[in-house]
Amino acid sequence: MIRLQSYLSGRWQDGEGEGAALRDPSTEEVVARTSTAGLDFGAALSFARERGGPALRALSFAERGAMLSAMSKLLHTERDALIEVSAKSAGTPRGDAKFDIDGAAGTLAYYGSLGKRLGDRRWLAPDEGEQLTRSSRFWGYHIELPLRGVAVHVNAFNFPAWGFAEKAAVALLAGVPVVTKPATATAWLTYECVKRILDAEILPEGALSLVCGGAGDLLMHLRSQDALAFTGSAETGRTLRSLPNVIEHSVRVNVEADSLNSTVVAPGVERGSEVWQLFVRDVAREVTQKSGQKCTATRRVFVPTELLAAAQEDLVEELKRTKVGVPGDEGVRMGPLTTAQQKTDVLAGIRALMDEGAELTFRGEAPEGEGYFVPVSLLTQPNPAQATQVHQLEVFGPVATLMPYEGVEQAIELVARGGGSLLATVYGDDKQALSELILGLAPHSGRVLVGSKKVADQTTPPGMVLPSCVHGGPGRAGGGEELGGLRGLRFYLQRTAVQGDRALLARLLDVPRGD
Numbered sequence: 271m272i273r274l275q276s277y278l279s280g281r282w283q284d285g286e287g288e289g290a291a292l293r294d295p296s297t298e299e300v301v302a303r304t305s306t307a308g309l310d311f312g313a314a315l316s317f318a319r320e321r322g323g324p325a326l327r328a329l330s331f332a333e334r335g336a337m338l339s340a341m342s343k344l345l346h347t348e349r350d351a352l353i354e355v356s357a358k359s360a361g362t363p364r365g366d367a368k369f370d371i372d373g374a375a376g377t378l379a380y381y382g383s384l385g386k387r388l389g390d391r392r393w394l395a396p397d398e399g400e401q402l403t404r405s406s407r408f409w410g411y412h413i414e415l416p417l418r419g420v421a422v423h424v425n426a427f428n429f430p431a432w433g434f435a436e437k438a439a440v441a442l443l444a445g446v447p448v449v450t451k452p453a454t455a456t457a458w459l460t461y462e463c464v465k466r467i468l469d470a471e472i473l474p475e476g477a478l479s480l481v482c483g484g485a486g487d488l489l490m491h492l493r494s495q496d497a498l499a500f501t502g503s504a505e506t507g508r509t510l511r512s513l514p515n516v517i518e519h520s521v522r523v524n525v526e527a528d529s530l531n532s533t534v535v536a537p538g539v540e541r542g543s544e545v546w547q548l549f550v551r552d553v554a555r556e557v558t559q560k561s562g563q564k565c566t567a568t569r570r571v572f573v574p575t576e577l578l579a580a581a582q583e584d585l586v587e588e589l590k591r592t593k594v595g596v597p598g599d600e601g602v603r604m605g606p607l608t609t610a611q612q613k614t615d616v617l618a619g620i621r622a623l624m625d626e627g628a629e630l631t632f633r634g635e636a637p638e639g640e641g642y643f644v645p646v647s648l649l650t651q652p653n654p655a656q657a658t659q660v661h662q663l664e665v666f667g668p669v670a671t672l673m674p675y676e677g678v679e680q681a682i683e684l685v686a687r688g689g690g691s692l693l694a695t696v697y698g699d700d701k702q703a704l705s706e707l708i709l710g711l712a713p714h715s716g717r718v719l720v721g722s723k724k725v726a727d728q729t730t731p732p733g734m735v736l737p738s739c740v741h742g743g744p745g746r747a748g749g750g751e752e753l754g755g756l757r758g759l760r761f762y763l764q765r766t767a768v769q770g771d772r773a774l775l776a777r778l779l780d781v782p783r784g785d
Contacts, residue, residue: 294361
């Protein structure tokens with residue numbers, strides 16, 4: 271059994287007492303312990319601000335990007351060892367572990383290449399400015415410089431590698447030091463990633479810190495130049511936004527929260543077509559990958575009423591292919607849920623959906639006894655317009671609900687009942703229907719993926735978060751944005767208008783004059 275320490279104020283530190291137990295979800299065996307009791311988080315944030323911040327700001331985007339590229343290569347090199355840790359700490363089969371770890375390495379690599387493209391600059395000047403008065407000499411520019419604080423990242427349990435890397439890559443490229451706090455249940459994998467990065471001495475001192483265990487009073491020390499990025503439940507997100515010091519100091523907060531993501535089969539799709547097959551494959555993958563424990567997983571599936579029976583048959587046939595069991599066992603494609611509480615919540619969620627009239631269309635097999643295993647479940651709600659639970663309750667596991675709709679307008683209205691989501695996926699080729707669905711779903715979605723015939727063999731899976739596109743969503747999804755290339759950096763940059771003599775400012779700020 272391993273004892274996980276936190277890396278704060280430039281050194282590894284252990285908390286007091288026995289601490290929290292981390293369990294192998296397949297066996298319920300305790301595999302690690304960690305504690306943060308007695309650790310000085312205030313000193314740790316000050317150290318990051320005073321040491322890590324200046325060191326990062328002194329570097330150009332290209333130099334910061336080179337560090338991210340080195341981090342990416344390191345995680346890729348250590349991939350097999352990290353996969354083993356993922357299996358023990360999160361119950362992930364090899365495919366799911368690779369999805370997490372490769373996602374981390376890929377995001378770091380993308381932002382590394384973005385830093386290279388930005389070059390030797392240390393701040394952004396995104397436009398050519400504007401004449402402010404009748405005089406062509408009096409000009410206004412906007413520049414964007416890194417905050418002088420620290421980025422605190424509170425991550426969810428489901429992606430201990432990718433969740434850490436996607437937030438850290440953006441903040442570090444912007445020039446802001448990072449304190450990452452993974453969910454305790456799966457912190458072992460984050461610990462191993464961070465430890466390898468620190469041992470390789472890729473980053474300057476104070477640029478990366480790690481909290482393994484409870485957050486304690488960590489967030490009580492946030493100030494006006496700091497930023498807080500959180501992934502987790504909407505309830506916790508509301509709590510963080512309402513912290514007295516967050517309000518008092520107007521601390522920047524980005525939240526990625528609950529999301530009832532939807533899939534819509536557009537009118538005109540024929541059963542057995544390339545688009546239909548893509549739809550069936552994607553839904554089955556999104557329901558079972560990471561045991562359904564993804565913020566981007568499909569929760570609600572809408573099909574035209576006349577295709578409901580066909581969708582039931584084909585989805586059941588595809589879901590039957592997923593063998594649930596202990597990671598590493600032959601043929602296993604889906605492992606257990608991460609914690610005992612997750613298992614309890616998922617089973618309770620299924621019962622709640624069924625109590626409101628949802629029918630159990632398919633229930634797969636799963637090991638019984640030890641471990642947090644639950645079977646893959648497909649429900650059918652025949653009356654989505656009258657139901658409420660299916661549009662309000664996110665069952666965070668291998669569960670999706672199939673529903674019929676009558677006409678594009680109703681499909682949009684039903685999706686909107688989810689209160690805002692990270693993702694909506696649309697399948698079809700009818701241009702009029704697709705246009706209406708895209709424009710109707712976009713205000714309720716952070717991302718809309720369109721699966722059509724011409725990209726059926728080229729598109730990425732709906733649940734794959736690409737660093738070049740915004741990740742976030744309105745309403746219950748948190749109202750925030752992460753990634754999106756340069757867009758992500760701006761959460762960690764202060765935009766300032768600078769006014770004065772055009773030629774002087776252009777020289778001082780190294781901004782384009784456009785003439």
